[in-house]
Amino acid sequence: MIKNPKDLKNKRITIMGLGLNQGGLGVARFLVKMGARVLVTDLRTEEELEPSLEKLRGFDIKYILGQHRKEDFINTDMVIQNPAVPHNSKYLEIAQNQGIPIETDLGLFFQLCPTKNIIAVAGTKGKSTVSRLIYHIFKEAQKDTILAGNIGISVLDILGQITPQTWLILEISTWQLEGIKDRKFIPQTGVLTNILPDHLDRYLNYKEYARSEKLIFKQQRLNDYLVVNYDNEETVKIKKETKLPIYWFSAKEKIELGCYLENDKLFFRSRKYRVPFAKISDLPLPGPHNLENILAASTVGFIHNIPGEIILKALKSFPGVPYRLEFIEEFKGIKFYNDTCATTPEATLAALKSFPEQTVILILGGKDKKLNYDNFAKAIGQNKKIKKIILLQHPAYDASLKIFSAMKKHLASEKIIQTSNLKVGVEIALQHAETNNLILLSPAAASFGMFKNEFDRGVQFNKIVKNLK
Numbered sequence: 474m475i476k477n478p479k480d481l482k483n484k485r486i487t488i489m490g491l492g493l494n495q496g497g498l499g500v501a502r503f504l505v506k507m508g509a510r511v512l513v514t515d516l517r518t519e520e521e522l523e524p525s526l527e528k529l530r531g532f533d534i535k536y537i538l539g540q541h542r543k544e545d546f547i548n549t550d551m552v553i554q555n556p557a558v559p560h561n562s563k564y565l566e567i568a569q570n571q572g573i574p575i576e577t578d579l580g581l582f583f584q585l586c587p588t589k590n591i592i593a594v595a596g597t598k599g600k601s602t603v604s605r606l607i608y609h610i611f612k613e614a615q616k617d618t619i620l621a622g623n624i625g626i627s628v629l630d631i632l633g634q635i636t637p638q639t640w641l642i643l644e645i646s647t648w649q650l651e652g653i654k655d656r657k658f659i660p661q662t663g664v665l666t667n668i669l670p671d672h673l674d675r676y677l678n679y680k681e682y683a684r685s686e687k688l689i690f691k692q693q694r695l696n697d698y699l700v701v702n703y704d705n706e707e708t709v710k711i712k713k714e715t716k717l718p719i720y721w722f723s724a725k726e727k728i729e730l731g732c733y734l735e736n737d738k739l740f741f742r743s744r745k746y747r748v749p750f751a752k753i754s755d756l757p758l759p760g761p762h763n764l765e766n767i768l769a770a771s772t773v774g775f776i777h778n779i780p781g782e783i784i785l786k787a788l789k790s791f792p793g794v795p796y797r798l799e800f801i802e803e804f805k806g807i808k809f810y811n812d813t814c815a816t817t818p819e820a821t822l823a824a825l826k827s828f829p830e831q832t833v834i835l836i837l838g839g840k841d842k843k844l845n846y847d848n849f850a851k852a853i854g855q856n857k858k859i860k861k862i863i864l865l866q867h868p869a870y871d872a873s874l875k876i877f878s879a880m881k882k883h884l885a886s887e888k889i890i891q892t893s894n895l896k897v898g899v900e901i902a903l904q905h906a907e908t909n910n911l912i913l914l915s916p917a918a919a920s921f922g923m924f925k926n927e928f929d930r931g932v933q934f935n936k937i938v939k940n941l942k
Contacts, residue, residue, distance in 0.1 A: 505533055
């Protein structure tokens with residue numbers, strides 16, 4: 474147990490997995506600053522990790538790259554497990570057998586974090602938008618608030634900014650939840666946006682994945698808050714799985730406690746009163762899924778006594794979230810939207826529901842997470858507003874093969890155009906587009922292989938669109 478950052482001085486610490494996102498970077502920087510003796514080991518090569526290594530230039534770190542060595546998990550005082558590292562790794566098992574403590578950056582953070590005012594947001598889709606909406610609402614209410622977690626900002630990078638009074642809004646993934654399940658993680662407010670099939674390449678089955686998402690509330694106490702989606706068939710089961718009082722949010726039902734939609738108005742209902750606070754026409758974000766996100770974040774605002782007029786003001790001024798159905802540019806009367814973080818078929822279908830009246834050219838494809846694309850292909854085939862499918866192909870893109878195979882049953886072959894290059898894909902989409910059409914990158918699959926991650930995919934798409942002539 475680390476109670477003070479000074480306890481880390483001269484500790485030998487092995488970081489397993491540097492990666493290309495901020496988690497490995499943040500914990501490496503933090504540990505070096507605290508005086509620890511840091512060794513980073515990653516299966517990727519120096520060339521592959523160059524962007525991350527460049528950001529750590531000047532830090533006193535030893536690197537073992539392109540391999541893991543048994544001795545680095547024995548001759549150490551602690552192992553830090555990157556969230557992407559599987560829990561059944563043989564190297565973690567070696568450390569466990571030697572009695573070496575295994576931590577994550579988040580687990581280390583919670584041992585040192587001075588605030589108990591933690592609002593944690595989990596779920597398959599929508600957690601980034603909900604986290605940022607809550608943050609925006611709390612900032613509008615002039616509360617001392619920090620946003621961190623699974624958003625490209627390491628929690629350890631912002632540790633020094635947190636006081637006992639700070640409200641910490643934390644987006645948290647299942648991998649992170651699993652990494653701290655033995656830490657008695659107790660969010661003062663837990664939010665579960667939804668549970669849909671995802672990451673089945675990492676979990677034995679959907680049931681195991683759903684169980685991991687539900688870790689968000691497993692340690693909560695009766696005086697904590699839990700906010701849950703009433704419209705999702707998996708999360709609605711939670712009312713039978715916990716004795717915690719639940720605040721629900723729903724776009725379909727009049728619920729007894731929480732936020733809901735009725736006759737184009739948004740209401741919050743507590744045990745003592747019901748109050749309208751917004752109209753559908755007030756909301757800046759398109760699509761039914763974003764209505765759910767807004768209801769979730771608003772529920773959190775109300776249960777923390779933020780007035781409805783402040784919540785509405787925050788909703789109206791919310792700028793949106795990069796790479797989540799983000800409008801990029803209009804070129805020759807054709808609008809481009811970047812939804813690169815749609816890595817499941819359900820997320821892409823939700824994006825399409827946001828534009829029910831517009832003709833769409835859809836850019837799809839990527840690496841499979843052992844998801845089923847049959848219903849997805851059927852829905853795409855029934856959508857008369859989809860003009861063309863641009864399907865990205867790559868040797869690693871097994872999801873693209875599954876998508877193509879499923880779509881052939883529901884679409885004429887000439888509607889599907891395959892390409893191994895995103896830039897060429899955008900140019901082909903533009904050739905088939907007409908004024909008032911929409912070109913949408915919403916891949917329905919992971920990005921690895923052609924891109925470093927989904928954010929790299931999004932950055933490249935934006936660059937291609939902005940360079941159109």
